[in-house]
Amino acid sequence: xxxxxxxxxxxxxxxxxxxxxxxxxxxxxxxxxxxxxxxxxxxxxxxxxxxxxxxxxxxxxxxxxxxxxxxxxxxxxxxxxxxxxxxxxxxxxxxxxxxxxxxxxxxxxxxxxxxxxxxxxxxxxxxxxxxxxxxxxxxxxxxxxxxxxxxxxxxxxxxxxxxxxxxxxxxxxxxxxxxxxxx
Ligand code: HEC
Numbered sequence: 760x761x762x763x764x765x766x767x768x769x770x771x772x773x774x775x776x777x778x779x780x781x782x783x784x785x786x787x788x789x790x791x792x793x794x795x796x797x798x799x800x801x802x803x804x805x806x807x808x809x810x811x812x813x814x815x816x817x818x819x820x821x822x823x824x825x826x827x828x829x830x831x832x833x834x835x836x837x838x839x840x841x842x843x844x845x846x847x848x849x850x851x852x853x854x855x856x857x858x859x860x861x862x863x864x865x866x867x868x869x870x871x872x873x874x875x876x877x878x879x880x881x882x883x884x885x886x887x888x889x890x891x892x893x894x895x896x897x898x899x900x901x902x903x904x905x906x907x908x909x910x911x912x913x914x915x916x917x918x919x920x921x922x923x924x925x926x927x928x929x930x931x932x933x934x935x936x937x938x939x940x941x942x
Pocket of ligand 1: 810813814815816817818839840841843844847848864867868869871872877878879881882
């Protein structure tokens with residue numbers, strides 16, 4: 760019995776050692792400051808500090824990787840969060856978002872922060888600086904809300920009511936002649 764336990768533990772140890780060979784890719788995708796939300800929407804310093812401390816590791820291309828991101832399997836799990844976080848919302852690529860998408864993402868920011876869903880609990884556990892006080896949370900939410908209002912105005916100015924009758928939108932679509940595919 761004792762022998763079995765010993766072998767099981769040795770097996771687990773061997774697995775952990777082998778797991779270390781599978782390192783995560785920590786190369787951040789290029790981050791163009793000109794496309795960053797901070798540049799484009801210039802939040803007040805109090806807000807940008809919170810964003811940097813609590814959100815940018817997963818929602819930007821400026822991720823910082825602490826030492827434990829070298830340790831598998833924790834590293835795989837963290838990498839997953841970063842990839843998924845960026846996929847949903849990437850502040851480094853804010854400038855590439857359409858007015859409609861920007862307004863929608865900002866609405867999500869209000870909701871996720873107000874409801875306490877973000878930053879993720881597993882993150883604040885290891886990042887005390889990302890644990891938002893009630894005051895920090897409302898500072899962030901207030902800014903998200905005010906910005907959302909502005910972005911909705913910009914969206915609506917860009918596409919007035921997106922009226923279905925707005926026929927001219929078809930012109931471009933017609934350029935895609937079916938015949939062209941036959942060549
Ligand atoms: C540890 C990584 C991590 C941190 C830190 C983090 N997020 Fe997220 N975020 C995610 C992941 C993963 C998702 C997608 C899964 C989900 O919705 O839970 C997500 C989803 C979101 C979404 C939904 C976007 C959409 O359109 O679906 C918003 C908005 C968001 N996060 C905002 C924030 C804000 C604001 C902060 C900082 C206060 C923050 N997040 C901090 C990982 C993170």
